[in-house]
Amino acid sequence: MSSPLQEFSQNLAAILPELHSERLPALLLSMLNSLVPFDNAVILSYTKGEPPQVHYNDIPPLERETQIDAFITGPFVLDPFYRAAVDRGETGLHRLCDLAPEGFEKSEYYRCYFKYTDIKDEVGYIIHLSDDKFLNISLSRLSLSQRFNQPQIAVLKDINAVIETLCKKHWDSQPTTKPDSPLPMQLDSALKHFGTAYLTERESQVVHLFLHGHSTKSIAERLGISPETVKLHRKNSYAKLDVSSQAELFYLFIDSLASLTNYSGGDPLVGYL
Template structure:
């Protein structure tokens, strides 16, 4: 009974905030009244624009560099983002529902989740009427704390109401402009990463490594043996002059974030040019 009362009380306070800057924090407050949430982030993906941070409540300081990397390119590897952008999956999910096997061993997980202090994550993905979607990420930072099936049942029960509120709040497109589809360009850059230096199979393996897949799941996806996966990864690392998944991850991000006016191809081509060549090409 108290849960229903808390929900009704917070909902009554949230309605007048629709369309105002206070909406996001009030929405998080409502969710925190229902299940144990220690951190929350709300990110809006509008049309083809880069993600916009609407609410940020991380207890641990991830640092501006980590956050910038996420918003400018690392989000491409986020299981919640991929579920919406590539699979059109919407609703309430736990990280474990969406992440590939081996994800917690990935450099993306180390560079984002561990720095945030997250022990578990769940959240909503809702489509918006402006051809975008919103990700409401909810985190637990207490050691060994997880989101239970009961917690997820609560989130799913109220999902229609939360989605209707999000639709109302983000009903109108922002005034950020209607330029090129930047996210589509970044997807092309991710798909083409290393293609100028690697074989097609090596590129496929590297792409799956970046997405957090284990050697076993890569072998299953590509219908090759585990030993063949290891061989392709070894050859790819040698060609890219990296020795670990961490170095691969940062090479991808650095090449991506340095690409200006990207129009296709492998971002490494321009990134690996000597600084003098880059300057002459710009003129």
């Protein structure tokens, strides 16, 4: 019976000749699965100003439309892994529960998208290929009783340097293929300016933090104001945007993005409302 180190070495030896081939993503994830088992895996690359590109996806075809296909049409800009990479330049292995803001499970991103993935625990590598491009390797478990434990997370962290080097060798030299998408090519800019043409600066801050999944308490602490003031700003914002709930706010954001074809900056609601 081979040792874990021997099995890792054999898997790595099989991967190296496949650099720049279409087989590498599947072989890479097979190696990871032999070290730390998981149920689902997705590899996505993000290039500044472009929609995400899917390099590997083992989610069953019948479920892809409500999961990954829906994810890359806009909600990805609210994903905690994406925001960690873009906003804070995070790299290496991370766990979703460590990146997600307080109130994540009550956010509309969670209610309208994430809960339908059935993911109970998720870890992922963030690998920056250049200043404008990074990779996210997502490993998920679907059972509450089989969450990733600390020794397993330690194993994945220990091989981070190997994973990062393999990915940079494989993906850094590949040309970016721009997928056909009706969404604006500057989604981060659209998110940043969402509602700013209609709301005060403070109201915009509150709305953005709610969209990112923060709770009333978390927003109050971040902005240095009382929870009651947060609620007041939310109430005024909803009235100005003609929405009555966080769900309607989330769908207004997604619909405003989907309606734009030649976005060049500013509030995506201009011309939509």
